[in-house]
Amino acid sequence: MGFGRYLIRRLLLVVPTLVGVTLITFALTYLLPGNPALVKAGPLATPEYVADMERRMGLDRPVYVQYWRYVRGLARGDLGQSASTGRPVLDDFRQRIPATLELTLASLLVATAAGIPLGVLSALHRDGPLDHLARVLGVVGVAMPTFWTGLLALYVFFYVLGVAPAPLGRLSPGVSAPPHLTGLYVVDAALTGRWPALASALHHLMLPALTLGLAVMAPLARMVRATMLEILASDFIKAAWAAGLPPARVIYHDALRNALIPVITLLGVIFGFLMAGNVVVERVFAWPGIGNYAVTSLMTKDPAPIQGFVLFVAVVSVLVNLAVDVLYGLADPRIRLR
């Protein structure tokens, strides 16, 4: 099958998944939490006012009509209105997504920079000391609650050693944010030469990124190790050894390149880990991202942001998995036949 047909088939598969996803979030938003009209009308509303509100919100219509309206709203970017900020949830998201993105990318960087070499080295020196250390790290790392890792890091580096800043956002008080280009403070500050802002942004990013990065590193290293071992045992590598190719070429050119392809598929899983971790890590470090926003809104009985967050993350997740499959189809033509 050509890549074009593979791409089209994969794109079509997104449709039922997105329908399923929106059905679930619709159910969570409209069907479960009591009567939304009652919530909106407030506790002092008369029954007539509530009935009027129901009519205006379309709650007296059949469920499928309501669902259709919900989906049409989503297509226009309508994620509902936040009661606590009084603004559309999407606007609040736009303002906070750069913070979440910066943390996510930094953690991904930490995880890959540490996880891939660790996985490769422990596969090369199987059952050696490093492999054992990596295994222990992996097993323990997966079992550590991410919020607790963050608190431990905070206690050691902020309270005891005093080398980390107080967990209060992205910049120290008194440091002004760099001009908005990408919204990622580190990138913006570096591009515009705002060195104090760059230093402060990196300083504040350090602990949250390490915390989240470590959580993702363990499964990544494990996966890289497994695929690397599999490839090292395969015939073409044996042939390469037999042909007398230099070890560095066999390991890094032939084996590693092939071992990294299946790792692409792990990106979808990693994204899930990152999003789950983001919520708690943002909470621990008061990081002003969308996860923290969603959870904080809920404390004030404001459900729209969290429902918007769940939907947003699910849609991005579907797109990430789509991108993963497309990349995988490009990298490994065999996959297109499945």
Added chain:
Amino acid sequence: MAAPGAFVDESPAAPPARRGRRPANRLSGAALGTIVLLALLGALAPWVAPYDPDATDPSAPLVSVSWAHPLGTDIYGRDQLSRLLHAARVDLLVALAATVMALTAGTGLGAVAGFRGGAVDQVVMRAVDAVMAFPAFVLAMGITAALGNSPAHVVLAIAVTHVPVYTRLVRGEMLRIREMEYAEAARTVGNRAHRIVFYHLLPNCVPPLVVQATLAMGFAILTVAALSFIGLGIQPPQAEWGAMTAEGAEYIVSGEWWLFLFPGLAIMVTVLSFNLLGDALRDLLDPRLRGVR
């Protein structure tokens, strides 16, 4: 897919593990021992805990680790060891209930989908795909947020996110074995469908399901704790490890380390034990998955 399926994606083709008594066996024994001990301590918490978990003591606020209070006290003078033990009961029960619920529902759906095939299979699998499209923790957040805080809702939320793993597992097994000769034989002699499924096919799924459920317990505990940590799960003053960690987090800036350290440690040890036990069970029960460690 980002979902609880993350923990079944072991590498399929792997060199055979070496057999025999190795340190790994002792490790899994220790893991099983820890789980039994924790379950006992949790079940007997009202009798083994030195204090009432909710009893305040204005004369002993924020006492550090000491003989009278081995794990210290919080701002209200509540004994942290007693709270930790009572929390064990909550965390383990919620995780167990969620796991049993997901196991039952997931197995049922998977069996129907795999055995019936056709439209039923399509509907079930599309629903499973939709659930798996959500990162598990994020969906659990959404469900608890919509239903409201309560242990029952946390159980339900975690169960929903875990169902797909079992459904896919059982469906796959069903598709594989329903065409086998012994299943054919069972049909030929006139057994009813449900009898074939329950007596002849499902028993084959038990070993991988046990492995999966054990690993899922670890994930369930992490999820309960994380939900409670962000204020969506079990609510204070109820003692629960994640909620206790959240309460302790406020005292990091003033150096009361025992408040956040011990509940987190309890979570880690428990999850670690379930994961180690699950890995050991996989090696023992499911030779096909035996592999890379």
